[in-house]
Amino acid sequence: MGETVRAAVQVGPRQIEIREFPRPKIGPDDGLLRVEANGICGSDVEMYKGHMRMGSGKPLVPGHEPMGVIEEIGERAAARWGVRPGDRVALEVIVPCRNCHNCLIGRYQSCPNRTLGHGVTGIDVEPSLWGGLAEYLYLSPGAVLHRIDASLPAEVASMFNPLGAGVRWACHLGGIQLGDTVLVLGAGQRGLASVIAARAAGAGTVIVTGLEADRHKLALAREFGADHTIVVDGDEAEDTVERVREITSGAMADVVLELTPMATKPVTDALLAARHGGRVVLAGLKGDREVPVRTDLVINRALTLVGAFGVDARAYAEAIAIIESGRFPLEKMHTHSFGLDETALAMETLAGEVPGEAAIHVSVHPNS
Numbered sequence: 001m002g003e004t005v006r007a008a009v010q011v012g013p014r015q016i017e018i019r020e021f022p023r024p025k026i027g028p029d030d031g032l033l034r035v036e037a038n039g040i041c042g043s044d045v046e047m048y049k050g051h052m053r054m055g056s057g058k059p060l061v062p063g064h065e066p067m068g069v070i071e072e073i074g075e076r077a078a079a080r081w082g083v084r085p086g087d088r089v090a091l092e093v094i095v096p097c098r099n100c101h102n103c104l105i106g107r108y109q110s111c112p113n114r115t116l117g118h119g120v121t122g123i124d125v126e127p128s129l130w131g132g133l134a135e136y137l138y139l140s141p142g143a144v145l146h147r148i149d150a151s152l153p154a155e156v157a158s159m160f161n162p163l164g165a166g167v168r169w170a171c172h173l174g175g176i177q178l179g180d181t182v183l184v185l186g187a188g189q190r191g192l193a194s195v196i197a198a199r200a201a202g203a204g205t206v207i208v209t210g211l212e213a214d215r216h217k218l219a220l221a222r223e224f225g226a227d228h229t230i231v232v233d234g235d236e237a238e239d240t241v242e243r244v245r246e247i248t249s250g251a252m253a254d255v256v257l258e259l260t261p262m263a264t265k266p267v268t269d270a271l272l273a274a275r276h277g278g279r280v281v282l283a284g285l286k287g288d289r290e291v292p293v294r295t296d297l298v299i300n301r302a303l304t305l306v307g308a309f310g311v312d313a314r315a316y317a318e319a320i321a322i323i324e325s326g327r328f329p330l331e332k333m334h335t336h337s338f339g340l341d342e343t344a345l346a347m348e349t350l351a352g353e354v355p356g357e358a359a360i361h362v363s364v365h366p367n368s
Contacts, residue, residue: 006366007134008343009123011059013050016344024127024138031073031081031139033091037158037337037363038132039065040350042188042261043285044119048347051262051287056122062343063364064093064119065161066132067148073139081145090160090320091137092144093118093310108144109312116140133343135366146316149324155334158363159193160320161311163330165283166193167322168315169308171201174255174281179204181248183273184226185240185266186210186259186284187217189333189361192224193319194257196328199225203255207247209240209266216358220332241272251275260284264291276301283308333361340366 004020011017026032044062046052067090070083078084095116096108103111115121118137121130129138139145148157169190170176182198184191187210198206205228208221212234221229230243244253252275260266261284270280271294280303298305311319323330336359338346343364348354350362 005129005134005136006340007061007129007131008340008364009059010048010062014048014344016048016347018341021123021128023136024129026072026074028074028076029141031077032071033066033068033089033137033139034071035066035132035134035137035366036068036088037154037365038063038067039158039161040346040362040364041065041162041190042350045347045351046261046285046287048344049351052285058122058124060120060122061129061131061134062119063132063134064117065158066091066118066137067154067158067160068137071136077139077141083145083147088148088150088157089145090148090157090316091118091132091139092146092313092316093120094144095140095142096144098142109309116142133340133364133366135340144313146313146320148320152323153331154365155337155361155363156323156330159189159323159330159333159361160316162189162361163193163196163322164311164316164319165190165308166195166197167319168311169257169259169281169283170194170197170255172315173306173308174257174279176201176203176255178202180254181205181251182207183244183253183256183270184208184259185257185270186261187214187221187229188259188261190283191257191259192217192221192333192360194259195221195224195226196322200322200327205247207244207253212236213352217360220360223332224328240266240269244273252278254278256280258282258284262287262289264289267291267293271297271301271303274301274303277303279304279306281306281308334363335360336362337368338362338364339368340364
């Protein structure tokens, strides 16, 4: 390995530059990850377009879904993480302090001392290599790692983050129980992952919505276990709430997951499609757009609204177990692999901006 590391740096909306950085010096408490693959998600695309700001808003190395092989590791870090050089690991976004009250009681996502994050920390913070769109990523002492089977194809292993989101949002926050009717608004990676999680949890009926342009995703949702799919736009558009009422004979959905990025109408659909006493999990970021919430509807239907912030260690562990089980044909969800120099193309492909390309899961492989 040379003394410099190549990385993709976002310097502005739709502006990606390939730069070189000094290889970090590793001490007893940190490490270095050779990045095999980094999954691209909708928030990366919105940041790339300039619709969302990540971190401080300064130039950064994107990529908050990195997985790869431990290249170097300090002695104390190896003991703390339980890994050694050559082990394959998946990396969480958040870097908690591990010492505050919230961290000690398991609420490390609420750590008040966290200032670092993978894919969201600027290159002005040494050693700059915080994101997964780089040949190597710096493992700071507070990083949270999960071991993952080295025999899995890298593009499948890199689905640990979206599948972790599906597990947490559908099962842990949504509280899906045996026989529940689940409505998933949005057929992206995390919508499909939520179908998988709902099926693994024993849901009785799973309904998924998507756009006309998402028909390939809706077809895959059925392969993963969705019972019904709803196209919400175009010449054959169906009304989501009325279709759910029809499917459930008026009982409506026990759990609704609102996962659509930027669109605001699905939030109202989610409230209307939930049964009395149902749960609505809100995870689709809207870029700070104002979303009118009918509070009388929430009150009169005794709804529970839950905000979904990221993925935690329990969800990652359970998601990795699902991936390693081979129970679901996850390879069908992966559609595109790109090299580091093609980072902008990867973003645009997932965004649906490349004619003739129908993307679902996209990953960048910096060392390929």
